[in-house]
Every structure is written in structure tokens, then in C-alpha cells.
Amino acid sequence: MARIVELKHPLVSHHLATLRDKSTPPHLFREQVGRLSLLLAYEATAELPLEPICIETPLATMECLRLGCRIGLVPILRAGLGMSDAIQNLIPQAEVWHLGFYRDESTFQPVEYYQKFSDSPPEVVLIVDPMLATGGSACEGIRRVKEWGVEHISFLCIIAAPEGIEKVSATHPDVGIFTCAIDDHLNEQAYIVPGLGDAGDRIFNTL
Ligand code: PRP
Ligand code: URA
Numbered sequence: 001m002a003r004i005v006e007l008k009h010p011l012v013s014h015h016l017a018t019l020r021d022k023s024t025p026p027h028l029f030r031e032q033v034g035r036l037s038l039l040l041a042y043e044a045t046a047e048l049p050l051e052p053i054c055i056e057t058p059l060a061t062m063e064c065l066r067l068g069c070r071i072g073l074v075p076i077l078r079a080g081l082g083m084s085d086a087i088q089n090l091i092p093q094a095e096v097w098h099l100g101f102y103r104d105e106s107t108f109q110p111v112e113y114y115q116k117f118s119d120s121p122p123e124v125v126l127i128v129d130p131m132l133a134t135g136g137s138a139c140e141g142i143r144r145v146k147e148w149g150v151e152h153i154s155f156l157c158i159i160a161a162p163e164g165i166e167k168v169s170a171t172h173p174d175v176g177i178f179t180c181a182i183d184d185h186l187n188e189q190a191y192i193v194p195g196l197g198d199a200g201d202r203i204f205n206t207l
Helices: 010-019 026-044 079-091 135-149 162-171 198-204
Strands: 004-006 050-056 062-066 071-077 098-103 112-114 126-127 153-161 176-182
Touching: 004 026, 004 153, 010 153, 010 176, 026 079, 026 126, 026 153, 026 176, 026 198, 062 153, 071 079, 079 126, 079 198, 126 135, 126 162, 135 153, 135 162, 153 162, 162 176
Parallel strands: 004 176, 071 098, 071 126, 126 153, 153 176
Antiparallel strands: 050 062, 098 112
16 A cells, blocks of 8 residues: 655645735745645655765864665656656755646546656666646656656655545555545546646646
8 A cells, every 4th residue: 555645734735825816926836836835755765765875064074964876757748847846956966857748628637748768777766847737747657657667656745636546545555655645536627626626737837
């Protein structure tokens, strides 16, 4: 069974309310995506491995700890970019590799248009996409990252539908899912209800 973490925190509830509101303009929407992404990344990186490092403070020599693995961020374009930009500020040494999918609006299947991965994969990858709806894009993204050779994968989204969680956890039970909210259901167009509408369009002001 996949690890499913739904963040319960007053700041998450507060920022989600603004994000979901249809009157929130794109610039504020982007800021809220960034804030919630930081909270998700904080939770999803709680078990990253550390290694000792010896440093000099102004007063003494001291053994400290620093991150002991290569970390990759994989945003699913377009909307995932709104999350990876924010998380890169929190983890400046993270590598960012891209996957481009759009969802065919009649079949709801993901259609690939871009993939940029290196020859040597990072040890840990956070795949980021604000919306987990049917789970098609997430499952395909996770499959690609596994095929690349990554063993430790987490999927971070801002809003998830029960249908998407079910699909991802059944297909990839080894991948942790971190979300700010699990919503009620998908509508006939496979949009999350109550959701926030089209995340990519709201981030990029292309409504
Ligand atoms: C959205 C979203 C996910 C996908 C989720 O992308 O950002 O990638 O839909 O749906 P699923 O779980 O049913 O696959 P969209 O196709 O709108 O592309 P965009 O990010 O370029 O706007
Ligand atoms: N993609 C979105 O941007 N929103 C949804 O509700 C579902 C898919």
C-alpha cells in the first residue's frame, strides 16, 4: 500500500482557500502554489539521508550534517513548473528534469510532448504536478522516472481526487503521495470537484 500523506496544517488550509477561490488573480495563484509546494516539500523530504561534514564556525570546529544524496525535481509540464520553481529555492542543489504531458480532453489520457532526463539518474526524485485527477499523468510520469533508474520516488500534488490516489497507489504502491487536500470526486470532464479549475491555465494566465 502506498504511503498517502494529506497535510493537515492551518497554513495549508489558509493558503488553499485563496488558491481555490475563482476570483484569485494569476499572480496570487502562482504565489499560493509556491507556498503550498514548500510545505509539501518539507514533509516529503523528512527522511532524506544525511552525511557528516566538518565545518569551522567562527568559534570552533564542528561536525554538521548535510544532504547525502542527489535530489531531482521532475515537474510535469506545464503546471508542475509552478511547484518546482518554489521547491528549488528550498533545495538549491536539486536538479530539475522535465516531463511534458497534456491530457487529451476526450480520452483523458496523457499525451507526451517532452522528456529531458540525464544519463545518470538522481537517487531521489520528487515528481511535482498540482493536480492528481484520473491519475493517468502521474502514473505515466512515475513509470518514466522508474524507467530512468530512480529507486526513491515521491509524487507531490496540491489537490488530489480519490480516483487518482486509487490509481497511483494501485499501480505504484512503492511511491509516496503527498497532497494538501483530497477532494470529493471527478466530474464528467475529469475535473476535480470542488478543486480549483485548470491549474495550468490559472498559473500561466491562459484561461
Ligand atoms: C493537468 C494537470 C495534470 C493532469 C492531471 O494538466 O496539471 O498534469 O492535468 O490529470 P490526470 O490525473 O487526469 O492525468 P493539463 O493536461 O491541464 O496540462 P497543463 O499542465 O499543460 O495545463
Ligand atoms: N487538471 C486540472 O488542471 N484540474 C483538474 O481539476 C483536473 C485536471
